[in-house]
Amino acid sequence: MVDKVPMTQGGFVNLQEELRWRQQEERPRIIEAIAEARAHGDLSENAEYHAAKEAQSHNEGRIAELEDLIARAEVIDLSKMSGSKIKFGAKVKLVDEDTEEEKTYQIVGDQEADVKAGRISISSPIARALIGKEVGDSIEVNAPGGSKAYEILAIHWG
Structure with missing residues (x-):
């Protein structure tokens, strides 16, 4: 059984907007930062590359969390x-x-x-x-x- 997550309409809209931003704006920005850092050569000592990969991991984790919350949302009409x-x-x-x-x-x-x-x-x-x-x-x-x-x-x- 999936536990519903109670929230207001405003809270639901905010979650949807954050998900949209992370998928459509933040994800491409991070991918571009990784590509740029890769172009700098040796990845083993490339701090920009490691920082971008960490940001990517954080962003993808939050996207998964947002998708789960939105799927389980129980929007309550106040x-x-x-x-x-x-x-x-x-x-x-x-x-x-x-x-x-x-x-x-x-x-x-x-x-x-x-x-x-x-x-x-x-x-x-x-x-x-x-x-x-x-x-x-x-x-x-x-x-x-x-x-x-x-x-x-x-x-x-x-």
Whole structure:
């Protein structure tokens, strides 16, 4: 059985765009760099050649990873999401019970997570603590810096 990878439409489009870029732009650029480095002669001590081969290996590995993720993608339409319980795609407004600092996070797929942009992975400790909770509930999260307590202020969809 193949495990589906949940993601938003935006995350899916970003993966497709990265795959297109790696296949149509980066791959030819690397092939050209390898050919150019080969023309310089002795490959055993040719740093440019080895660097280009390493870049090729990295790029091809990422292409395979992207193809796998896209094949297993389960794109979730956030415009159809609703309800009072937190689940994938929800934007959740929290308040830190110690500092009174408010934060808003959207729960997204692993590949789309970007804490600085307010997007947290569905598999992160804070998202796992939030799933199934409602406005007014409190959660406790064991973060790297110690335990943090949050109260859920609001849930938004879309």
